[in-house]
Amino acid sequence: MPQPEKKLDPTASPQEWFGYELRTRRKAEELSARALGRLVQVSDDVILNIEKGKYPSCQCDLAKRLDDILGTGGVFDRAWPMAFDPRDADKNRADADKRAAARAEGTVLVRAGRILGSDEPPSRPGSHDPVDRRSFLQASGLAAIAPIEVTQAFAPSSLALPESIGASHIDQIQEVATAISGWDNKFGGGGMVRDVAGRAMQWSAGLLQAQCPQYLRADLFAAVSRLGIVVGASAFDSYAHDEATTTFKFAADCAEEAGDWHLRAKTYSFLARQAVWIGQPDDGLTYAEKGLVRRDRLTATEQAMLQTARARAFGKLGNVRDCMAAVGEADDAFAQSRPAEDPPWMAYYDEAQHNGDTAHALFDLAILAGQDPGRAASRFYTAVKGHSDAFKRSRAISRTKLAALMMAKGDPQQAAVIGHDALDEVGRLTSRRAADDLRQLGAFASKHPRVQEAVGLRERITATVSA
Known part of the structure; x- marks a missing residue:
């Protein structure tokens, strides 16, 4: 049975007044939390936590988007400084930094780097647990992979882990990720590529339990996240879907630990594409929209990538209007792409990739909704040629x-x-x-x-x- 909604007391605090107004106006527009979240590009968890007065720092630009969608005439924008004073946010960050500095230096088991939570965030529906490489290995089955000779080029044959992390270990993870990504794109994710990917992931995830200097901490988590994306893609291509999902979510957690919005966006892009592929387009849409949270932190190319994922989800749903709108938003974003601003691993998303990805969405509209096949055909031609x-x-x-x-x-x-x-x-x-x-x-x-x-x-x- 669904849980009863929390009764709100608008007199309890400015945050709860803000939440009470948001819930009241959302319901007046007959919008679910999920529907409103889609419209303002945040998750339904964010909307519900704001309504409950639990969300620590609603951003000012989100308040303005809520005003626009709900037609409040600026109520939330005007109330924002009272409910979410930025000076309080700065104080909270400073306190978190002091707590982090007081911990034992050299360990990576701290959480100051998370970009979507506080130092010890409460568990929320749909959120991931803190990064735990042992549970990840158990859930994904990677711990049972037998050694193979070829992995000696990428990790110690015995999978021996160092006692402490140095820059060379991080460089090694990055080089392995680049190599496996190249093989995966050229040969597919099965066979030897999958075996090497699993071994590399097992070793790299194990590094998260080693001692790590604080100044290398973010780089370590970012490198493991990048490798997790590559390994998840290999598993996805091999139809090991449970393992792929586990690995992508692990990569998303590592990206948040690293404070890296770009890697986080990439993991949600892959989760969205996989969900659409396995016949869960509604989940795919949710993942894509989670990736677009704080899109102002993303490059134009990354926004195009995520808008394309939205288009593919709408295409599978046979939703012509929203699919075409998402394709248009993807095209607009891609037109603003500046490759020099993108992370190196986004270089794959060029004109050919963009046309191929959007063509998949338009293909589904042609097959499922009787739309003009010419739009998809022209984009597939461009992709094949490019x-x-x-x-x-x-x-x-x-x-x-x-x-x-x-x-x-x-x-x-x-x-x-x-x-x-x-x-x-x-x-x-x-x-x-x-x-x-x-x-x-x-x-x-x-x-x-x-x-x-x-x-x-x-x-x-x-x-x-x-x-």
């Missing part, structure tokens, strides 16, 4: 989806030609996602039993994906 050999999986998937779109909505003979080109490339990948896209293409081809080219393509697909 992806280099370093991104063979993305190129192969875009080519496969283009063939499927044409097979379903256009010329099946031309679709077969493109489909054979896709098969030439996909056959060398270890990607379960790529294989599933081929099966979809085969299903569309089966609807043209009198077109010899379509029949031949379907037979080849059947032989390829069953091999």
